[in-house]
Amino acid sequence: MPYPQKTLSELQASSWSDIVSSNIMRGVSIFPRSVLNRLSWMFSNLVWGNYDYIGWCYRQAVPWTAEDENLDAWAALRGVYKKDATAASGVVLFSGCTPGAELAANTAILRADGLSYLTSSVAVAGTDGTLNAAATCETAGADGNCDSGTGFALLTAVDGMPGAGVASGSFTGGADAELDAPFRTRMLKAYAARDGGGRADDYVEWATAVAGVTRAWCNPNGAGSGSVVVYVMLDNAQAAHGGFPQGSNGAASGEPRYTTATGDQLAVADAIQPNRPVTALVIVCAPAPFPIDVTLADLSPNTPDQLAAMKAALADLYVRNGTPLGMTIAQSDIEEALVSTGASFTLSAPLGPVAVPLGSLPTVGVVTST
Structure with a gap:
């Protein structure tokens, strides 16, 4: 049972009651702006602050409620550390270069949306006029990831090279700093x-x-x-x-x-x-996507927003329960996820459990309403 901490109003009422019951005024009424009235409020605030601080100390005393640097310290005891943001990296291809042209290290290259990257080392154009420049995003985070073929441009002109290039492959490795919620989950799993x-x-x-x-x-x-x-x-x-x-x-x-x-x-x-x-x-x-198509009859309300909400509910189900180690998704689980959106419907497909093969992960397929 949690400790029944008094609210500020309760502490103020208790303080006032103690003054009145002590008969310090010998039956004389205490004015609202009297010194005793102000003192009772002041000490009530002080006591409430102490209660609040003690409550904060209690939360830091256990790993499942600790915050900020205290959470980091509890996790460090199990060798678990918060993941810092990392920068994406990849290779930018420039075609039509003069053979032998050089691109110096730390040269700025801008992605089509303006995000800046720096070349990791000196790159030299080959006899076929192509130059492959390894580059790393200047800003750590998932925004630095991009697909093959994404456009890039040199910030300043370089002799013997065109101004534009493309990603010769996907830029990967960029990740945002880990938030407290997933960090706490990893820590508690390590303790368990x-x-x-x-x-x-x-x-x-x-x-x-x-x-x-x-x-x-x-x-x-x-x-x-x-x-x-x-x-x-x-x-x-x-x-x-x-x-x-x-x-x-x-x-x-x-x-x-x-x-x-x-x-x-x-x-x-x-x-x-x-x-x-x-x-x-x-x-x-990487698990292989295994899309699961869903067909609904008599959907009400039958609107784009409702279908979007149903897709979100299915995506949440697959993230929570999905595994690439081979699994079966019960029809009732799919129905329960769809019902949580508040709609009425008849599930036409799938009828029965859905078997997800080894190496695959369930994903939202086509959701249609007939």
């Missing part, structure tokens, strides 16, 4: 877990410690004996792609037994590599 050296939960913990990764799953022996397949999602950093990682599946840099991953998958694989048992072959994969 036993220390281990390669349990399935360990791989999930190692993966979610990587900037941008919000969900992870471990499939032991998923690619054969001695292998560990780790599926990851980046719901915020790759929101433009439905949260699915951008890159190719594979193992960490320097792992000779398997193809090296690229993009987001490589960042996770490289982070897991030093922690994994030495004989484990860790393969980081």
Whole structure:
């Protein structure tokens, strides 16, 4: 039972009652603007402030309610640290360059929307007139991620080079700083877990410690004996792609037994590599989207806003319950999510449970009303 802390009004009333019951005025009425009246209010405020401070101290004394630097300290005791914002990086391709033309390191390149990137090293145009410049976004965060083919332009002209180029592949690796809510969830999972050296939960913990990764799953022996397949999602950093990682599946840099991953998958694989048992072959994969189409009859209200609300409810269901380790979604779960939007309808499809295969993650398909 929580401690029944008095409100400020209750403390003020109690203080006034004590003064009256003490008979200090010997039956004489106390004026509203008297010194005693003001003192009772002042001391009530002081007591209320002490109660509030003690309540704040209590919240900092346990990890599930601690805030700010106290939350960071509790997490550090379990080796869990808040993920800082990271900058996206990739390669910009310039065509039509003079062979041998150089682009110096730290040259500013602007994305089509004005976001600034800096070249990571000196790049030299080849005999075919193409120049590939590795670049990193100057501003850390998920906004720096972009798709292959995105337009870029040099901030200042460079001899022997055109002013415009394109991303030769996806820019990945950008992630926003971790918020307290997901950070607290990771910390509490670490407190609940036993220390281990390669349990399935360990791989999930190692993966979610990587900037941008919000969900992870471990499939032991998923690619054969001695292998560990780790599926990851980046719901915020790759929101433009439905949260699915951008890159190719594979193992960490320097792992000779398997193809090296690229993009987001490589960042996770490289982070897991030093922690994994030495004989484990860790393969980081992006789940395959598995869209589930829904057909509704007699929908009321049958409006675009209602359909959008239903799609949002289904997306929430799939994020909460979805797993790429093979699962079945009950028809009743889909109906419950749709009913939560306040609409009336008859579910025409799917009729019965929906089986999601191994390696796939349920996503919202086409929602139609007949």
